[in-house]
Every structure is written in structure tokens, then in C-alpha cells.
Amino acid sequence: MRMPKLTALLTATAVLTSVLTLAASAAEVHVLNWKGYGADEPWAIAAFEKATGNKVVNDFFNSEQEMLTKLRTNPGLYDVVMINAAFNDQAMAEKLIQPIDVSKLSNYADISPDKASSPMLDHDGKVYGVPWVWGLTALAINEKSFEKPPTSIAEMWDAAHKGRVVIRDDAVEAVQFGAIATGQNINDIKDMEAVKAKLTSLMPQIKTFWSSENDWNQMVASNQIDIGTYWSGSADRAKTHFKLPVSLVIPQEGAVAWLDAFSIPVGSKNVEGAEAFINYMIDPAFYVEWVTKVGAPVSANTKAVAALPEDSFNRKVMGDPEVAKLIQFQAPITDAQREAYLALWQQLKVDVK
Amino acid sequence: MAAQGATASRSGLRSALPLLAPAYLWLTVAIFLPLSAMVFFSFMTELPLSGKPWAFTLGNYAAFFSQSLYLTLLLASLRLGLVVTLWCIVIGYPAAYVLAKVLKGRSREAIFLLVILPFWSNGLVRIFSWAMVLREGGILDTALNAVLPFKINIDLMYSYPAVIIGLVHSYVPYMVLTCYLTLQAIDDSLIEAGRSLGASRLQVLKRVIIPLSMPGLVAGAALIFVPVVGSFMEPRILGGRTGTFYGTVIEDQFVAVFNWPLGAALSFILLAVVLIILAVASPVLRRAA
Numbered sequence: 121m122r123m124p125k126l127t128a129l130l131t132a133t134a135v136l137t138s139v140l141t142l143a144a145s146a147a148e149v150h151v152l153n154w155k156g157y158g159a160d161e162p163w164a165i166a167a168f169e170k171a172t173g174n175k176v177v178n179d180f181f182n183s184e185q186e187m188l189t190k191l192r193t194n195p196g197l198y199d200v201v202m203i204n205a206a207f208n209d210q211a212m213a214e215k216l217i218q219p220i221d222v223s224k225l226s227n228y229a230d231i232s233p234d235k236a237s238s239p240m241l242d243h244d245g246k247v248y249g250v251p252w253v254w255g256l257t258a259l260a261i262n263e264k265s266f267e268k269p270p271t272s273i274a275e276m277w278d279a280a281h282k283g284r285v286v287i288r289d290d291a292v293e294a295v296q297f298g299a300i301a302t303g304q305n306i307n308d309i310k311d312m313e314a315v316k317a318k319l320t321s322l323m324p325q326i327k328t329f330w331s332s333e334n335d336w337n338q339m340v341a342s343n344q345i346d347i348g349t350y351w352s353g354s355a356d357r358a359k360t361h362f363k364l365p366v367s368l369v370i371p372q373e374g375a376v377a378w379l380d381a382f383s384i385p386v387g388s389k390n391v392e393g394a395e396a397f398i399n400y401m402i403d404p405a406f407y408v409e410w411v412t413k414v415g416a417p418v419s420a421n422t423k424a425v426a427a428l429p430e431d432s433f434n435r436k437v438m439g440d441p442e443v444a445k446l447i448q449f450q451a452p453i454t455d456a457q458r459e460a461y462l463a464l465w466q467q468l469k470v471d472v473k
Numbered sequence: 474m475a476a477q478g479a480t481a482s483r484s485g486l487r488s489a490l491p492l493l494a495p496a497y498l499w500l501t502v503a504i505f506l507p508l509s510a511m512v513f514f515s516f517m518t519e520l521p522l523s524g525k526p527w528a529f530t531l532g533n534y535a536a537f538f539s540q541s542l543y544l545t546l547l548l549a550s551l552r553l554g555l556v557v558t559l560w561c562i563v564i565g566y567p568a569a570y571v572l573a574k575v576l577k578g579r580s581r582e583a584i585f586l587l588v589i590l591p592f593w594s595n596g597l598v599r600i601f602s603w604a605m606v607l608r609e610g611g612i613l614d615t616a617l618n619a620v621l622p623f624k625i626n627i628d629l630m631y632s633y634p635a636v637i638i639g640l641v642h643s644y645v646p647y648m649v650l651t652c653y654l655t656l657q658a659i660d661d662s663l664i665e666a667g668r669s670l671g672a673s674r675l676q677v678l679k680r681v682i683i684p685l686s687m688p689g690l691v692a693g694a695a696l697i698f699v700p701v702v703g704s705f706m707e708p709r710i711l712g713g714r715t716g717t718f719y720g721t722v723i724e725d726q727f728v729a730v731f732n733w734p735l736g737a738a739l740s741f742i743l744l745a746v747v748l749i750i751l752a753v754a755s756p757v758l759r760r761a762a
Contacts, residue, residue, distance in 0.1 A: 185731030289709075291729065328631045328713035342610055344630075455730075462730050463540070469717040470542050473549065 148175045149393040152190060153202040155180040158253075158410055159401060168400045174393040191216040196387035199394040205240040205379040208249045209452045217383040219246035224392075225399040230423040240452065241381055249381030250398050253353075255417035256368075256438070256447060257293055258375035260350035260358075262340050263365035273301050273371040275347055282325050286339065286348030289329035291465035292453060293376070294319060297349055300374045300448070307451040316464060323472040333357070340364050356433045357415030368433075370443055377447040379420070515737035533738030543722070543739065547746065550719035554702040557640045558694050564641065565648030565693065570682070572649070573656035588649050591642065600710050603639050604630060607711070631713025639707040644700070648693040655689030656682070691758045699747055703740075719743060 153159040160178045169175055179198070181187040184207050191201060191211065203211055211217045222228040228236070231251050236242075241249035259276070261269060265284070276285055287294060296306040298315035309315060327345055330336050333354045339345045341364055355368040382398045384391060400406055407424035410416045411434060418438045419425050428435045437443065453461075514520065515534070519527040537543045568588065572581055591599060606612045609628035617625060629635045659682060667677040683690075705720030712718075719739070726736030 183728060183731070189731070323714065326714045328716075331709075342608060344608060344610075458730055459732060462725060463542075466717070466722060466725065467542055469714070470545055473715055473717060 147173060147390070147393065148177055149200060149390055149397045150177045150179065150198045151200045151202075151397065152179050152181060152187060152198045153200075154182075157202070158414075158416060159200075159202065161410065161414065163409070163413070164400075164406055167406070168397060171400070172393070172396045174390070174396060176397070188214075188216070191385055195385075196389060198385045199388040199390045200397050201383050201385055202252065202380055203249060203383050204450075205238060205249060205251070205381050206450045206452045208240050208381060208383065209243075211383065212243055212248050215386055217248055218386045218388070219248060220250060220384055220398075221395070222247050222250070224395045225250065225402070227399050227402045227404075227421060227423075230404075230421045231402065232420055232422045235379060235420040238379065238449075240379070249383045250402065251379055251381050251420035252401055253417040253419055254377060254379040256352040256370065256375045256377050257288075257297070257349060258352060258355075259347060259369040259371055260336075260355040260366050261347045261369055262343065262345055263367055264343060265346035269367060269369050270347070271369070271372050273373045275371075276301075277322060277325060281346045283327050284344070284346040285322070285325040286327055286330050286336065286345050287322070288349055289331050291462040292458060293349065294465050294468075295461045296376050296450070298322075300371075300376065303373065306376055306448045312464070316468070319468055320471065323468060326472075329469075337362055337364055337366075340366055351417075352438060353415065353417035360433075361415045368437065370437075370446055372446070374446045374448055377449045379449060380417070381420075511737045512741065514734050515741055517734045520731070520733045533735045534742065536735060537739060537742050543719070543742075546717065546719040546722055547743065550702045550704075550743075551746075551750075553636070553640070553704075553708075553718060554698045556637060557644060557701045558698045560637065560641045561645045561648040561697050562690065562694065565645045566652050566690065568645075569649045569652035569656055569689075573653050573659075574661075588646050592646055596643065596706065599643060600639055600707055603635070603642070603711060607635050607638070630711065631715070633712065633715050635711040635713075636708050636716060639711045640701055640704060643707070644697045647696045648690075651689040651693035651696065652686055653689070655686040659685045695751065699751075702747060703743055 151159050158164065159176075160180075165176045165178075179190070181190060184204060187201065187203065188207070188211065191198065192214070201211075201217065203217070208217070228250065235251035235254065236247075238251065241247060241251065259270075259273065265281075275281070276287075287297065295309070295315060298319045299306045299309045301318050302311065302314045304310060304315070327339070328335075330339070330348065333351075336348065336350060336354065337358050340358070341362075347369075350366075350368065352368055355366050358364045358366040382401060384394045384398075388394055402419070402421045402424070404419075404421060404424040404427040407416070407419045407421065408427050411428060411432065416434070418434045425435055425439060430436070516529050516531070517527050518530045518532065519525045521527055568584075572584055572588075576584060604611075607628075608614070608630035609626065611627075611630070613629075614627040617627060629638070663681055663685075664677055667681050668674075672680065703720045703723075705718065705724045708716040708718045709721050709724075710716075723736050723739045723743075726732045726739065
């Protein structure tokens with residue numbers, strides 16, 4: 121007597137749950153992004169949900185490789201994914217993302233043309249990624265240690281800063297930094313030996329390898345470092361949000377630039393919601409609030425940048441045409457290159473022990 | 474008689490089965506299966522999750538031998554394990570002796586609590602608190618300069634000693650606990666007998682106390698040595714540019730380049746090396762114990 125009752129109860133529960141799930145999933149937008157990177161700001165989600173009736177469900181990744189794996193192993197789960205433009209190619213080739221109908225995005229027309237037409241995002245006339253924000257991996261200094269900001273990357277090698285230099289613990293970033301220091305194209309490094317020699321001579325200068333924004337800010341706050349590689353958005357956040365004596369330096373030798381874009385995974389169950397979410401993410405209103413409240417990289421939307429105060433870092437420094445001449449955008453990197461870079465980086469770290 | 478005994482032991486096993494099942498089920502699901510998967514991965518060219526074609530290979534193991542880098546790091550990690558274990562003995566053994574033989578009642582409980590306390594805090598919290606203490610202008614530096622008449626500059630952060638300090642702090646409770654158990658079990662009358670027969674305190678320590686507490690020392694040393702050799706969190710955070718060890722390289726393979734096969738192969742080489750060391754050491758240790 122008990123068993124049939126139990127079965128009936130279970131069936132009823134299962135049916136009810138699936139009905140509820142169906143009803144809910146119709147209006148859910150599953151977003152995959154770095155944690156703490158705009159798309160999961162509570163005020164932004166609340167505003168978006170209120171305006172469109174879609175519910176946002178955030179999921180996060182800790183590395184691009186993890187993001188790709190999540191897309192591969194969960195087809196149909198995500199509706200929006202944030203992909204560094206250098207990885208867009210690979211995601212498209214593996215058929216993880218689908219073309220986006222940009223006519224549905226009212227803000228797309230305001231994206232700066234050079235970003236919108238990036239060959240990393242557009243394939244065969246189809247748009248696979250909507251440019252969102254871009255930024256630099258350049259140098260940042262502890263203002264207390266400098267009378268006037270340095271202009272050259274060579275400052276990192278200056279004996280005066282021995283033991284007070286930091287660099288990120290990331291093989292690709294380190295190798296590309298070495299390429300810039302040796303005057304090479306970061307996307308086509310011809311003389312790897314020169315890069316290795318240059319980085320080898322940098323190692324004795326280094327205090328530690330940072331891995332998070334928090335590391336960097338703490339070391340400046342306790343006055344332990346003079347100079348190091350840093351991200352433009354983070355340097356801005358350190359200065360405006362945390363009131364630290366940090367300023368970004370774009371060296372005359374150049375800097376690495378990256379572009380982050382939103383894509384829609386193949387099998388998305390709510391393409392309409394995804395389009396609405398992406399459109400909201402590139403909206404000037406969202407961007408200005410993000411910059412003011414939290415600090416952010418530079419929007420790819422020209423109107424969004426124009427909506428910032430004139431003296432804001434993202435408008436004044438990053439919008440400077442002189443800066444545009446110095447930067448090199450990161451192109452895709454193959455897995456073989458990535459492993460070779462890691463091998464080189466590990467060797468350097470072992471040699472310094 | 475024999476048949477009866479066999480039946481008894483069989484029925485004993487049957488009645489013990491429900492008690493053993495959860496533990497074995499847990500071991501199978503949580504340890505054996507994931508580890509087997511990792512062994513499997515370590516022989517593959519690509520992770521099957523990546524959706525790329527894959528094949529079986531020995532290349533991941535060959536990589537260890539083809540590059541001197543991994544061997545250098547493994548030796549550095551083994552050395553780190555030895556140094557940390559030694560410091561744990563130096564600090565932990567006297568503490569355990571005092572706990573077991575000198576202190577009684579309330580004060581023993583209080584000191585015991587202090588020893589266990591690190592276990593109750595998160596490992597990362599411990600490491601970051603060390604970062605605050607050890608850096609230049611940190612708590613240690615400021616405190617010493619406030620007391621000492623002359624100016625000294627203490628900046629231990631991002632150095633090899635910082636890694637040792639962090640690891641010793643994390644692992645010394647194991648040594649205290651294992652040694653405490655064996656020291657407590659030593660009958661006080663044995664020590665008194667030695668003393669009354671004319672042995673000095675040092676002789677009693679060397680001839681009675683240390684030999685009898687050897688099992689605890691050995692167990693503690695093994696408990697500490699093995700995880701320290703594979704540690705990566707402490708070296709990465711406290712070690713700065715000297716903080717590259719075998720464990721951090723394995724972590725890089727898993728996290729930074731997503732090369733799980735190579736990471737898994739490096740882990741199993743470490744496991745093999747540690748097992749060989751324990752096997753070689755075991756006759757010596759057993760005699761000592």
C-alpha cells in the first residue's frame with residue numbers, strides 16, 4: 121500500500137518540478153564570465169531583470185581553458201559567455217558559439233568600428249562576438265617611489281628597484297612582456313632566445329610573482345614594491361576605489377592590449393534573453409555606473425566612453441590617440457605555443473632559485 | 474574446533490560488513506575512482522573532456538626525464554620536506570614531552586588547545602596572517618624594532634625561510650599529537666627506575682624516553698614529510714620568486730595550461746618517489762620503532 125503512494129508522490133513531484141523548471145528556464149539567462157567582472161554586479165542584474173523580465177543566473181570560470189571546458193561539457197546550459205577575443209577563434213572552430221544577429225542589439229551601432237570589425241570576432245561576415253571592454257597589460261608604479269613617472273620599460277631592470285619589482289605569474293603575459301621589451305611583435309615572436317635572455321636578467325629584480333589584483337594592491341599599500349606589470353582597469357580601480365598611490369604607465373616600447381567580447385553558445389535556450397543581456401552590457405548607462413561604483417576597463421562602445429567625465433582615466437589616458445599607436449592587441453595563441461611559453465616560464469623560475 | 478573457529482570468524486565478518494561498508498564505499502567513491510581516472514589520464518595525449526582526439530602515450534612520463542627542470546624541482550621539494558620535518562621534530566617533540574610528562578590538569582588542557590588551534594583555522598588564513606607578520610614593516614619587524622635599542626630590518630616575506638616557517642606552523646601539531654600519544658604511554662616508573670639506577674637525565678632521555686617514543690616520532694615524520702613534498706599553496710604565497718616547487722608546477726599544469734595528463738603523470742611520479750623513500754626507510758624505521 122505504501123509503495124504506490126510513494127511512487128505517485130514522487131511522480132507528482134517530478135512532474136511539478138519539470139513544469140516549474142520549464143516555466144523558469146524560458147526566462148532565464150545563464151551567463152558565464154569571470155567572477156566580479158561586471159556581469160554579476162547585483163545592481164546591474166536587478167536593473168536588467170526589472171527591465172526585461174529575464175532572470176540572470178551567473179556561473180564563473182577561473183581560466184579561459186576552464187571556460188572552454190564548461191562550454192564543451194554543458195551544451196545548451198549557457199546563453200551568454202564572455203570570451204577574450206583571442207579565444208573566440210578556437211570557440212568558433214569547435215562549434216561552441218553561434219553567430220549573433222547584431223540587428224537585434226540597439227547599442228551595437230555605437231561600438232567603435234575598429235573593434236566591431238576585428239577579424240578575431242567576425243568570421244565570413246558573421247559576428248561571433250560583441251566587443252564589450254578592452255584594456256592593457258602595461259606597467260603600474262607606486263607613486264611614493266618615483267619623483268616623476270618613468271617612460272620606459274627599462275625601469276623594470278633598473279638596479280635601484282632591485283627586489284621591488286613584480287610581474288604576474290602567467291607564462292603568456294610574461295613572454296609577451298619580454299617580447300615588448302625586446303622590441304618584437306607579441307603575436308609573432310621571432311627571437312625567443314632574446315626574450316628568454318631579457319626575462320632572465322629581470323628575475324633577480326623581482327620580489328614576487330603576483331596572481332591577483334589584491335596581491336598587487338596589498339604590496340603597494342605596505343610600500344613593498346616600486347613597479348610592476350599591471351592591468352589598466354585594475355590600476356584605475358586601485359587609485360579611484362582603494363585610494364592607493366598607484367598610477368598606470370604606458371611605456372614608450374608599447375603594451376599588450378586585450379579585448380573581451382560576449383558570445384552566444386550553440387544550443388542556447390534563450391537567444392532573445394541573451395541578446396537583451398548583451399545589449400544591456402554594452403549600454404552606456406550600465407557602463408557609467410560600473411566605472412563609477414566599481415572601476416572598469418574601457419568600453420568598446422564609443423558613446424559609453426563619451427558619457428564618462430572628461431578627466432576620467434578611461435577617457436583621457438586610454439582614449440589618447442598616442443596610446444593607441446603604442447599598443448598591440450593579443451591574437452589567438454595555439455595550445456602548443458601556450459605549453460612552450462609555460463615551459464620557458466617555469467625554467468626561468470627554476471633557474472632563479 | 475578449526476571448523477567452528479572458521480564459522481565464527483565468517484559470521485563475525487558478516488556482522489561486521491554493515492559497519493565496514495560505509496567506509497569502504499566512501500574509499501571507493503571518493504579516493505579509488507578519482508585516482509584511477511587520474512592514472513588513466515596520465516597515459517593520454519589529450520583530456521577527453523576537451524573534445525579533441527586522444528591516444529595512449531607514455532610521453533607524459535617521458536617529459537619528466539627529458540627535462541632537468543622537473544628533477545631539480547623534485548629534489549628541491551624533497552629537501553623542503555626534510556627540513557620542515559626536522560624543524561617539526563625540534564619544536565614538536567619537546568612540546569609533546571612537556572605536555573605528557575610535566576604539565577597536569579588545567580594547564581595541560583590550555584596548552585593542548587593552543588597546539589590544536591591551527592587545525593581549526595583555514596590554511597589560507599594562516600598563510601596570509603604569516604604574510605602580515607613576516608613582511609618588511611610587518612608585525613615582527615615593527616615589534617622587534619620597538620623593543621631593540623638598535624635598528625634591524627626584518628623582511629622574511631617572499632623567501633625560502635618564509636616557506637619553512639609557514640609549513641612548520643601548519644604541520645607541527647601532527648608531530649606534537651603523535652609524540653604526545655607515545656610519550657604519555659611511557660610508564661613513569663621506567664624513568665624513575667633509570668634515575669634511581671644512576672642514569673643522568675640525558676641518559677634517561679637517550680636510553681629510555683626516545684626509544685620508547687620512536688613510533689610516534691616516525692608516524693609524525695611520515696605524516697608531515699609526505700604532504701610537505703607536494704605542497705604548493707605555502708610556497709606560492711610565501712616564497713615569492715623562490716617559491717617554485719614540484720607542487721606548484723603540478724598546479725600550473727592543471728590550472729594554467731589545462732594539461733591534466735602531464736599534471737597527473739607528474740603527480741604519480743611524486744607518489745612513486747615518496748613510496749620508494751618510505752619503503753627504503755621502513756626497515757630502518759621499523760628497527761628504530
